[in-house]
Amino acid sequence: MVRPSYELVEYDESLLGLLSAHRYDSLLGRFGNHRGGPGPVRVGVGDVISLSLYEASASGLFSPTSSDSLRQGSFVALPQQTVDVDGSISVPYAGRVPVKGKSTKQIELEIISRLKDRTDQPQVVASVLESRSSLYSVQGEANHPGRFAINWAGERLFEGISRAGGAKWPDYETSVTLTRRGKTAATMLQTVVMNPSEDIYLQPGDEIFLRREPRFFTALGATGRSGHYPIDTPRLTLAEGIGRAQGLLDIQADPTGVFLLRWERPELLAKMGRDVQYYSTARIPTIYHFDLENPSHLLASQRIEIADKDVVYVTNATTVEMHKALRIFADLSYITLNAAETAWFVSNGSGAVVGGTSSLLGR
Secondary structure, X not given: OOOOOOEEEEOOHHHHHHHHOOOOOOXXXXXXXXXXXXXXXXXXXXXXXXXXXXXXXXXXXXXXXXXXXXXXXXXXXXXXXXXXXOOEEEEOOOEEEEOOOOOHHHHHHHHHHHHOOOOOOOXXXXXXXXXXXXXXXXEEOEOOOEEEEOOOOOOEHHHHHHHOOOEOOOHHHEEEEEEEOOEEEEEEHHHHHHOHHHOOEOXXXXXXXXXXXXXXXEEEEOEOOOEEEEOOOOOOEHHHHHHHOOOEOOOOEEEEEEEEEEEEOHHHHXXXXXXXXXXXXXXXXXXXXEOOOOHHHHHHOXXXXXXXOOEEEEEEOHHXXXXXXXXXXXXHHHHHHHHHHHHHHHHOOHHHHHHHHHHHHOO
């Protein structure tokens, strides 16, 4: 069996919904959204921790020895401290307490379990004053790139980019690459703006890279002007793209032969009923055929978007090809006649040749 090298798709109205839908790679599909937010605070090396300890008795372990003590009533606020490289902090009478990777609630319970036999009904409140381990970075074409502490209340991708001053370029010219725990996915910033589900929650350690990626399409064939054109608006339809190429040539173009060439996603072709099992590439070369003399095709051209690196090709009309053939035939006839006349003049003397040649050149 000969494996296909491309897919030729004849447009019909059943394809409009698939082709007119916004085209993007999905961050949601790659990473999920973690709808509950990033989860509880997890302490890491370098974080600054604050602890407050409460006792039921006024004469407990942490009773003040002088009037300038931090103690007020039945509690004492310990000096803030940074989580050591071994992932622990020091708590009086509790020793070295491992806190790395734990939530503040887990830290509180651990300290209470160590103090409950030494003081009366101890209670502990732990909080992260400065998160230095739970960071994400925004780099590339951001106005103020850098590293930022995660907002544990829940921070989405677009908010994270905003904290870096936003992108330098329009959203339809800016790509977003997100790297998380060894996995990477990329999409256009426009996708995040237009599709709230793609504005996923950030996680500690996320790396966001913004890159300017101007989009272009190519117009070929019987258009007013073939060439390479920028897609400099959030949305450019097939009809608008043909218009940018100065439309179809009135005499030369065949409106029934308009083709859109692109590298298509296999899953989209599968939804069209295409057998894509023989393709091993991430994108499949696909040619869509439109007949702009058909009203439904013409209306569809106002809804189907041109994507980056698409090629719009318009064929020549049959009459144009016939005209080319007639011109070639006429040229060949003229050459044959020229040769015949030259031979006749040669046979009637050299002077006649000169006159004959002059006569021919004057035609």
